Amino acid sequence: MPKYKQFNRDKVLEAASTVFQEKGYNGTSIDEILTATGLSRSSLYDSFKDKHNLYLQSLEFYKESNDKTFQSLDEKDLNGLQKLETMFKGVVNHLVENPDDNGCLLVNAAAEMSKQCFKTSQVVCNNKDEVQNLLSSWISDAEQKKVIKLDKPAKVYGQFFYNTLCGLRVMSQSGAGKTELNNVVKVALDSLN
Amino acid sequence: MPKYKQFNRDKVLEAASTVFQEKGYNGTSIDEILTATGLSRSSLYDSFKDKHNLYLQSLEFYKESNDKTFQSLDEKDLNGLQKLETMFKGVVNHLVENPDDNGCLLVNAAAEMSKQCFKTSQVVCNNKDEVQNLLSSWISDAEQKKVIKLDKPAKVYGQFFYNTLCGLRVMSQSGAGKTELNNVVKVALDSLN
DNA sequence: AATAGTTTGGAATATTCGTTCCGATGTTTT
């Protein structure tokens, strides 16, 4: 057997976060994680300590890959409003095209674990603040470029759109379809006029 | 021991739904339910079949008591906009004053169980449709009374405000405070002008 | 007061779970 790690840490965390997203923390067994990741029992405990630690690492991995999506959108040559529109379009598209996808690991973690695990609540809370700040910066960019006109501080709209985002994830898990989600986004974006 | 049931079904379901709300379905053990409800093991299995069945009944009980809150607000002598404002004020107040409350059982159920249990997804989906319809009726009432003026069908706003509602529950579980939640409601309600 | 009818407490069971451990398997280094 190999002398150096045979598996790719990111691949493992991606597979694990998928399972956790589908079944939740308490709903997934170690065996399910083993088959999903292809890891052996010993390797998993050797490299990730235990189930709870693996969950936290999966959560942070998920958050980071989420951040990357936001950041690459942020770096595009668009004004803030266009970035906002593109983001929502992408989210709705993803939710519609992946109906078996169980929402968002961060939202699910907030629902299942944030009151039981302080570290989980920290990740979830940090994510909220970061995404809100990014959205706020997009909105004040659009205001500066006179694309939109605001009657409230940009920060408030950042909070509002983050709320809209969370709602979309819950609604798609509650059986909402494409037009329903699009309607929500339409009304939300119209608040900028 | 008594000849007729010693316990109140509603009290039991209320206690059970509180535990399920705090710890989720997979996170709560039968023993926790027993101490929370004061029931004996045999009585629980005698009256509620098993854990999964108890969960579904708790979910429906929670939904019904939720419905009652909405309906009693609906019966008040207010126009649709006032009802909407009162509802949001009540939700935010509840979230702020009960920081240990783990959000909303229906939202948590959507996140944890809707993809794993068809009956759960049915309850969650029905709740979505019913609440949306009620909100829509409030909005078209406000429009008829010329309190507001809409540029989209009332139904669309019902979907939007339901989304806002779901978002609030997730955000409060993600550590959002009073002003944050109030800001969200403010922007959402301003979409009606 | 005795019987019939129900609930209840707690022991018992079978299953599943997370975790540990060790011999086997392989790779790198000498």
Add this chain to the structure above:
DNA sequence: AAAACATCGGAACGAATATTCCAAACTATT
């Protein structure tokens, strides 16, 4: 090629789990 080292597969363990079962406890009826 052999020693040193790390990983891996799978058995094994203990704890926790959901569920069943039965005798004891109690009330209402007769």
